[in-house]
Amino acid sequence: MFTGLIEGQGCISRLQRQGRDARLAIDTRGLGYDDVAEGDSIAINGVCLTAIRPEPAGFEADVSAETLSLTTLGDLGQGDAVNLERSLTPSTRMGGHFVTGHVDGMARCVERRRDGGSWRFAFELPEGLSRYVARKGSIAIDGISLTVNAVSGPRFEVNIIPHTLERTNLDRCQVGSRVNIEIDLVARYLERLMGLDMRGPDGGLRMDLLAGNGKDSKG
CATH class of the missing domain: 2.40.30.20 (Elongation Factor Tu (Ef-tu); domain 3)
Structure with missing residues (x-):
């Protein structure tokens, strides 16, 4: 982990x-x-x-x-x-999010642009993975824990601050580059456990369905 x-x-x-x-x-x-x-x-x-x-x-x-x-x-x-x-040890500070190191697939960079002092990257996911990606949710790109800023169909965007760009190989990522993707561990199991179709009209997770089922589970 x-x-x-x-x-x-x-x-x-x-x-x-x-x-x-x-x-x-x-x-x-x-x-x-x-x-x-x-x-x-x-x-x-x-x-x-x-x-x-x-x-x-x-x-x-x-x-x-x-x-x-x-x-x-x-x-x-x-x-x-x-x-x-x-890998994590019992004394490790828990930043980022839980990442297993089991890659779910590869995404392709389709846009890279300046966004103030940061960079905005857009990636296109293979069919079947976009359903597990939600705005403000977590995703791992080449092992880097990142927050999803926007989702539209198979495409999602992340904002990369200068510190992350300097310390990782994302500075070499250009339009057309492929990256490893691991979806959020929680999203991976939610659909399976609940037996529900979690996709919204934009291909992302249906947050209303998650919230509704969360209330139901409390009785």
């Missing part, structure tokens, strides 16, 4: 294809990752992977063929920057 608060950017020092799978070597020098142990869970661009062969300069991680096909890890190459976050 993660928070979506990125600890720093690592660098792909090696990507070795092994049949349909791959092994990544991540350079983490200067990030304070010297205590990474064999078997630790680390989110790489929002994808939970297991660290192997840790050393002061970094660690390696195996990536299955399925993960390569469902995430942007298959697009990476030597020298690419990746967002890193180690």
